[in-house]
Amino acid sequence: MLLRRRRARRSTRKGPGKLIVQIGIEEDLPDDPKILRIAETLKTDVGKAAKVAFDDLEGSEYKTRDPSISNLSKYDSVEVSLLLCDDDFIRKLNKEWRDEDRATDVLSMSQHIPGLDIPILQLGDIVISVETAQRQAEERGHTVLDEMRILTVHGLLHLLGFDHELSKEAEEEMEKEEEHILNTLEWRGKGLIKSAYDIATDTAHLESSVEENDNIEKVSLQAEHRTKLSHIIYDIDGTLVDYEGRLHEESIGSLREAVATGANVIMVTGKSRASTIRTFKLLDFHDDDFVSETSPGVFLQGSLVYGRHGQEVYRAELDVDICKEAFLYSLKHKIPVVAYCKEQCLTLFEHPFVNLLHTVHHENKVKVMHSMIW
Numbered sequence: 001m002l003l004r005r006r007r008a009r010r011s012t013r014k015g016p017g018k019l020i021v022q023i024g025i026e027e028d029l030p031d032d033p034k035i036l037r038i039a040e041t042l043k044t045d046v047g048k049a050a051k052v053a054f055d056d057l058e059g060s061e062y063k064t065r066d067p068s069i070s071n072l073s074k075y076d077s078v079e080v081s082l083l084l085c086d087d088d089f090i091r092k093l094n095k096e097w098r099d100e101d102r103a104t105d106v107l108s109m110s111q112h113i114p115g116l117d118i119p120i121l122q123l124g125d126i127v128i129s130v131e132t133a134q135r136q137a138e139e140r141g142h143t144v145l146d147e148m149r150i151l152t153v154h155g156l157l158h159l160l161g162f163d164h165e166l167s168k169e170a171e172e173e174m175e176k177e178e179e180h181i182l183n184t185l186e187w188r189g190k191g192l193i194k195s196a197y198d199i200a201t202d203t204a205h206l207e208s209s210v211e212e213n214d215n216i217e218k219v220s221l222q223a224e225h226r227t228k229l230s231h232i233i234y235d236i237d238g239t240l241v242d243y244e245g246r247l248h249e250e251s252i253g254s255l256r257e258a259v260a261t262g263a264n265v266i267m268v269t270g271k272s273r274a275s276t277i278r279t280f281k282l283l284d285f286h287d288d289d290f291v292s293e294t295s296p297g298v299f300l301q302g303s304l305v306y307g308r309h310g311q312e313v314y315r316a317e318l319d320v321d322i323c324k325e326a327f328l329y330s331l332k333h334k335i336p337v338v339a340y341c342k343e344q345c346l347t348l349f350e351h352p353f354v355n356l357l358h359t360v361h362h363e364n365k366v367k368v369m370h371s372m373i374w
Contacts, residue, residue, distance in 0.1 A: 016072045016073065016075040016076070016077060017076045017077055018076065018077040018078070019046075019047050019051075020077055020080075021043050021082065022082070023043045023081075023082050024083040025039055025084050026083060026085035026086065026089050028086055028089060029084065029085065029130060034144075035084065035130060038084075038144065041145060042145075042149070042152060046080060046082055046152060046156070048185055049152060049156055049181055050080065052181045052185065053156060053160055054072050054078075056180065056181075057069075057070065057072065058072075062173045062177070063169065063173070064162075064169055064173050065160070066161030066162075066163070068114040068161065069123075069160055069161055072121070074119075075119055075121040078120075078122075078123060079121070080123040080124065080159065081124075082125075082126045083125060083127045084128055084130050085128070085129055085130065086129060086130060086131050087103035087132060088103070089127075089129070090103055090104055090107060090129040091104075093107055093109075094107060097109060103129060103131075104129065104132065105128065105132040105136060105151055106126065106127065106154055106192075107155070108126055108154075108156075108159050109125045110123070110124040110158075111123065123156075126155035126156065126159070127155075128151050128155070130144075130148075133151060134147075140189060142189050146189045149182075149185075150178075150182065150189050150191060150192055151192065153178055153182060153192075154191065154193075157174055157177055157178065157181075162177065171193060174193060175191055175193040230264060232258045232265050232266070233265075233268060235267075235268045235269070236267055236268065236269035236271065236276065237268075237269055240252060240255065240279075241279060271363070272364075274363070274364050275363040303315065303316045303318075304316075323339070327348060330348055331348060336348075336354045338354060338357065338366060344364060345358075345363055345364050345365070345366040346366070348369060348370065350368055354366045
């Protein structure tokens with residue numbers, strides 16, 4: 001009896017009679033309890049967001065929204081589905097629906113057929129990539145649920161006829177509605193459009209600031225050549241030269257600027273002295289005192305220490321028994337071992353890895369000694 005009385009008052013109802021929300025989880029997603037909890041929460045949240053959006057459509061003054069969905073009170077029910085998936089799944093959908101072969105955060109696929117006079121409004125499907133949502137949540141400083149709520153609102157508004165890609169005015173109207181829904185429901189985070197705009201603005205400001213700072217630094221270096229730092233420590237391995245022997249042009253340029261200011265440059269490396277000198281010849285540094293036979297340094301993992309003018313001030317040698325054990329192990333297991341003796345590199349047998357010390361890392365060419373006398 002109660003149901004009949006409610007039906008009899010349908011003409012005064014604001015909005016549709018019932019909202020049916022279906023939540024799906026794509027089968028390739030991991031069986032994660034956290035995702036299941038988020039899905040359960042979103043099932044309720046879609047209804048909350050839809051109610052606010054439906055209320056806003058009544059007498060709305062939006063000029064760019066497609067008005068084919070209106071007068072929601074004439075429908076007995078509205079149906080919408082939400083699917084959670086991974087990046088690979090949404091990439092395939094994005095290629096199929098929008099001809100864009102890349103993963104995205106959210107897609108909306110309308111099922112509404114304008115002019116079809118039936119009591120059920122099938123809004124369509126919202127598809128959200130959990131993987132992309134997780135990355136964006138981390139970047140924007142809120143939870144995955146917060147990000148999925150933001151994406152859900154964005155997808156829902158697309159199904160209701162908003163399209164921020166039509167024009168600047170359309171973007172502003174959809175952004176306004178996104179912010180209104182999020183603020184009304186007191187959900188954390190900015191709308192997707194506002195977030196994208198803020199990121200673009202921050203990036204532009206950062207690039208402009210970096211360019212200005214670069215110009216200031218260049219002018220300062222050229223005009224004054226003042227030393228701003230007394231010492232600069234550089235790691236040769238992985239900074240000036242990568243682990244395949246290639247030179248890093250940007251790092252080399254920075255080093256030249258540091259030298260030009262008069263700063264004392266301290267180089268850190270696991271290379272031998274001969275290899276370090278050979279490397280800096282490749283960099284075309286003309287200052288012979290920068291890295292040379294007479295420059296001080298610690299080489300070969302601390303076993304040789306040179307003072308000023310190349311004078312040897314400390315030497316540490318491995319115990320003979322340790323050396324013997326290492327070479328016997330090398331022979332038995334065919335694992336190359338290289339020994340450094342002054343400027344020589346010695347080994348017991350040929351091996352491709354040993355040759356890399358010379359061809360890639362600029363060490364002296366390794367000599368093969370087929371026997372050792374203890």
